[in-house]
Amino acid sequence: MSDADRLGDEITELYTYISAATRQFLVLIRDFDQHECWAEAGFVSCAHWLNFHCGLGLNAAREHLRVAKALELLPKVDAAFAEGRLSYSKVRAITRAASPENEDLLLMTAQHGTASQLERLVAQYRRARRFEDRDFAFDQYRAREVDWRYDEDGGVVIRAKLPPDMGEVVLKALDKAIDVVGVGDEGIAAKRADAIADIAETYLSNSDCSASTADRYQVVMHLGDSHARHNRIENGPDVSAETSERLSCDCSKVEIEECEHGGPLSVGRKTRVIPPALHRALRARDGGCRFPGCTNHRFVDGHHIRHWSKGGETRLDNLVLLCRHHHRLVHEGGFDCRKTKDGEIYFVDRQNSRLPDKPTPKEATLAESLAWMYRSFESRGVSAETCVTKQHAGERIDYDHALVVMMQRAS
Template sequence: MFEGMARASGRERGSPEQVSDRLRALDDAHARAGRAQKEMLRLLLELDRAGDLRSLGARDASHLLQLRYGLSAWKAHRWVAAARALRRLPRLSRALERGELGIDKVLELCRYAEPVTEAGLIAWARRVSLGAVRRRGDLAARASALQGAEIQRERHLGWWYSDGGRRFWLEAELPAADGAIVARTIERLAGRIPAMPGEEDAPFAGARRADALVALCSARVASDPDPDRATVVIHAQLAGLTSGTGGCEIQDGGVVHPATVQRLLCSCRVQSVHEDRSGGVLHLGRVRREPPAWMLRQIRYRDRGCTFPGCGTRAFTEAHHIRWFRFGGRTELGNLALVCSFHHRLVHEHGWSMRREPDGVLGWFRPDGTRYRAGPSPGIPLEPDTHDPPVLTAVG
């Protein structure tokens, strides 16, 4: 019995010639994969140059890779960086197409290769491990050491409004050690603070880092013992909000679009003020929070994360009114859905919409009304899954 099994095993392994043939076929498949990946990088560069990808539900090209193909944020950023770098690295591009180097080594080499060094780096990378290629990139990325005293003297932080008060600019220059504290604080905040409205995550993307900085400042302001002085106040006329045309003002400077205020109204403290024609206060309503804390907890338990298809992030999510306040939407569980800060902006400020079906499933729709579905286009042919169990049909 065991002798027969041994002979069968030998037949399965094949002769040296068969092994060699299979290895050549594997090499050919590797080269074909390299050509396909090079084509993906070329197309990715075209999308990256296109700029605004919000019509596809993504912040940028990196975010598109994460949503559509399931890449991690780290890997997606490396792909975009490589797509940009390969424009000036023809030898490295050919090495990927020919299968001389795999995609992982190419992604790392794109971090530090130059046209005058790429030939030597390709030969070196073929001899060493991926870890060695990555370590060299990490070393090359480190800034050269400068005199600490000079950097300390040149530290700076400033801000200003621009674009007629519509944009807020923040600029900082810090010593490396102080900057590391700022960066680590934002990263730790993203991982540790409760995901309450207005507190957003920053998973290594510029937009998310900006959101995390806002969340850090919001949390500090919210804990201030003097709430009147700490509160950021936005004045908005009811008529302008309902029509979507009226301007809204920040008390200390700057203006806000009504769509942004509509988004903020989903989860904030609101106080109504009734005024006469001359601006005199006739009635001052009480400050209320929308939605209440118990309802937020239930929504987070139900939805688990952002309800945008393919997103699912749990940090920095907000409760969104599916039917808006301005259209009579109520603050109740059936009219609320959990969304992350980016996709919340898509709905309020970029024309996307949501609809809850009778069975409770949420649908997301592009500005043109077509339903958004995560993943590659449905026109891509897929091989049937032969491992699925047979479908049994009951006939009555």
């Protein structure tokens, strides 16, 4: 055996283990995401958790989650991946076109073709499907509509029917906005609601979406007597004391004190707006949301570490930038932002334990990692041939035929 052959075998064998380990990674992150474990430490999404703890880029993290979810419906592909017979690249391509009807065909193509051949087939298939669906698509376009009504409890119910391409744009925007807003343990439907409001807000303020709340709203609050737990936003619902503190953290607030008879006592006292120069300094110091693991630097508010209603001052050393999601977590979600005597800012979770600012470094030597992989997957009969594409030199895949069969199965 030549050196080149030996080296080649070592690479393919190692890559088989890497594929099997990647599949195990996907299974774990799918579980982690389904149980929303990431919300416990205040993360906005599973992708943000992966970004912080595994160093995976946000887009790569989202793609891994997409593939992990798709794999649940493709048991044969999943099994081949678990044995290291399919690479992540191939599995990723398969999940873009796979359904229970064409799973075995794609699996066969994947094992006998290279990753780029598979990607080409998938791309052709997706194009062909689009073409076939054109008439149908025009009818869908003509049937587009949005309507809305008020619910009995005053909520606004919006219903939309969109053609796929328009819908895709909206969903993409929603996905993007979901990473920025929403409380983790409320579930995805509530997060979508927050996301729609954020998209609207961005549209309305489109020239500068980095402005603070103060520049976009004047929340007019009717304050009951100072001991009451509930305040009210003008023309709006009652809000809790925690919510009114959050709204007044970084906001032009006009206080209206109400006397017993409901008439205003004093009107128009503007309070505690963070001045623009201070906001700029805060922005320069913090860059974006300071909550550990948050990547958001657009939708941010200045938060008073010690709220001004409790004697905190509007000074740089009492302020910290937080995104809407984390601002809400800190005021209403049981989390808190504090400062040590030395002026170090830190956050605590609902159990009052300090959240790490940096991911805990995991140290593993190459030998340990390899030993772990061999131990975990050795029973699966891995050899240097396992992951190698089963294709003889020069043999071509009949894409046209594969495509025809896939289109037949799709109809």
